[in-house]
Amino acid sequence: MPAVDVSGEFETIAKLLAPLAHPEWGRGLVDDVAVVPSRPGFDLVLTKDALVEGVHFLPEDPLDTVAQKLLRVNLSDLASKGVEPFGYLLACHWSQRCGWPERQAFAEGLARDQKEFGIHLLGGDTVVTPGPASFSVTLMGWAKAGRVVARNGARPGDAVFVTGQIGDGFLGLKAAQGALTLALERIEALIDHYRRPMPQTAFAEVVRDMATASLDVSDGLIADIGHIAEASGVGIELDMERTPVSLAGQAWLETRVDRQAAFEQLATGGDDYEIAFTAPAADEAALRREAERRHIRLTRVGQVVAGAGVRVRFEGRPVELARAGWTHG
Structure with a gap:
């Protein structure tokens, strides 16, 4: 009642x-x-x-x-x-x-x-x-008018970027369920991210002016970058070890024996609500300046190439994923 x-x-x-x-x-x-x-x-x-x-x-x-x-x-x-x-x-x-x-x-x-x-x-x-x-x-x-950034504008030669950090949604759910053993302040930060993710609204005008394709990371970094590749008819090479993680995420990584498997969990877990986008590689310095002005972390995680789909590497070696991210029923 x-x-x-x-x-x-x-x-x-x-x-x-x-x-x-x-x-x-x-x-x-x-x-x-x-x-x-x-x-x-x-x-x-x-x-x-x-x-x-x-x-x-x-x-x-x-x-x-x-x-x-x-x-x-x-x-x-x-x-x-x-x-x-x-x-x-x-x-x-x-x-x-x-x-x-x-x-x-x-x-x-x-x-x-x-x-x-x-x-x-x-x-x-x-x-x-x-x-x-x-x-x-x-x-x-x-x-x-006419300036909404779609998923289908990525071109070979573009770089792939993501704002903020990835994996705190996945870890935050585990923390909220009592399934993580970390310092209390790390647990609290992860739970707060899971419950109240911070959208990168301050970066919207940069996306509008500089991105060729963009979407938010809700299903998992790899899955969502895959959506860009599919919509744009291109291939994307992703370096999984470049996945940006928070201090709490780094603390969790240090407890993992299989580092590759741990990065895979972070990059496919979802619920991050960061912005993944493509932009001309030549614009990287300008993008970093705009991110710094807004106190937003920006990481280059891959590149757009000819072909189809996402090809994931970890420290230079190809990775076969069990799943790319969250799927909705």
Whole structure:
């Protein structure tokens, strides 16, 4: 049963969600629609992701962090396309455990990230379900007309880059499940990354201006780079030992006997929400300057070649992978 009685959909909307609405376009969430004016010279870009309890987050995860992760995985999609976000539609499927305090926590998480990323709620729906809780967001943003960076623009001779660090999503899930033995501060950092990944929104304009192909890393670095290769009709050579890892990831690597297998787990685990992209190799110095200005780590992990698919190497030797990354049912 819920922790407290919840009067219903309208009280949840009026007391928790209406304060998050866009001051003009959201109509205070008292109408059935949101009205977004056109913006001359720009394309309206939309993305949608869902989180399901027991699949994308753990039943014991605090709902404020679930709300933040929900927004951030969508923000990551738009950032990887060079898009500026402005608002979102929200669907909440509250489970029986989602009483008023849990709903309040969820709304507080949304409020924190709305402020951090400059976005507003435009509308949506809330229902109660007898099954596990689930939430989805349709996030909207503006891109200069014709300037959205797709997956299909990679060309032989381009270099392959990734922002941030890879593997903390995989390790963070294990840490949250109590399956890692590391120093407490490392465990806490990994759990925080798993629950609240940080989208690279500050890098969006660099992607827009300099990338030839781009996407965010959600299924795993190798799998997602494979998506670029497939869409672009090219081959990509990936040097797995270049996979950038965090201090916590490095601490975990030091406990592994089989270093190659450990890197493979990090590069295929998914849930990282960094940006993987291709760009002309000649632009590497300029890209690094832009990353440094934004205090973003940038790593060159491979190169685009003629051919098809991803060819993975580890310290110069070809690697046959059991799997490239996460696959959705």
